[in-house]
Amino acid sequence: MRLGFTGLVALAATASILSFSARAEEEKVLNVYNWSDYVAPDTLEKFTQATGIKVNYDVYDGNEILSTKLQAGRSGYDVVFPSASPFLAQQIKAGTYRKLDKSKLPHYGNLDPAVMKTLDGVADPGNLYAVPYMIAATGIAYNVDKLAKVAPGLKPDSWSVLFDPAIVSKAKSCGVSLLDTP
Numbered sequence: 001m002r003l004g005f006t007g008l009v010a011l012a013a014t015a016s017i018l019s020f021s022a023r024a025e026e027e028k029v030l031n032v033y034n035w036s037d038y039v040a041p042d043t044l045e046k047f048t049q050a051t052g053i054k055v056n057y058d059v060y061d062g063n064e065i066l067s068t069k070l071q072a073g074r075s076g077y078d079v080v081f082p083s084a085s086p087f088l089a090q091q092i093k094a095g096t097y098r099k100l101d102k103s104k105l106p107h108y109g110n111l112d113p114a115v116m117k118t119l120d121g122v123a124d125p126g127n128l129y130a131v132p133y134m135i136a137a138t139g140i141a142y143n144v145d146k147l148a149k150v151a152p153g154l155k156p157d158s159w160s161v162l163f164d165p166a167i168v169s170k171a172k173s174c175g176v177s178l179l180d181t182p
Contacts, residue, residue: 028053033060033069033077038134063087070096081133088130089123097129105131146174 028051032039036059044055060066063083069075070091082088091097102108108131115132124130140156147154151170160167168176 029056030054030079031056031058031077032079033058033066033075034079034081035059036061038081067091084119084123084130084132086123092124092129099128100131142171143174147171150174 030053032055034057039057044057048054058077060069066080066082067087067090070077070080071094082091111131115135116127119130119132120127140159140161142156147156150173154161154167154170161171162168162176162178
């Protein structure tokens, strides 16, 4: 797997800082919009206990839902977690986000340079708007022996093994499935 190949790699969620509303700052409230099951409920409680900042935590189940809400404007969210490609890239081009104030991110220097380089090339040139939160990869897994029996010579080295009917029909007796992510 090549980390930089955007067709196979999804930077599944990237923390992007949106503008705090004056009201949220006064009340010490952080409005977060994230994928479900990405943060344990006790993490939010511990954060509030440690900082005194209340977290309003909403979840979505697809980048399209997040994009629609952000494009409508004035979403009220301070931190969101879009997938890097193509969503974060499109949202940056649309002017959705404020630039990060890296002076307020004391651990910014601890981010993996290779991951930051990938984010720079995929979605956020100059790493100005986002920091990576989680990385996920999408790949092809197969049973070498079973595939060799039903489709001799077939090499699953491209997405056509799943999407080209002429190719996938050769392997269908093995069972072919596509894990669709939310």
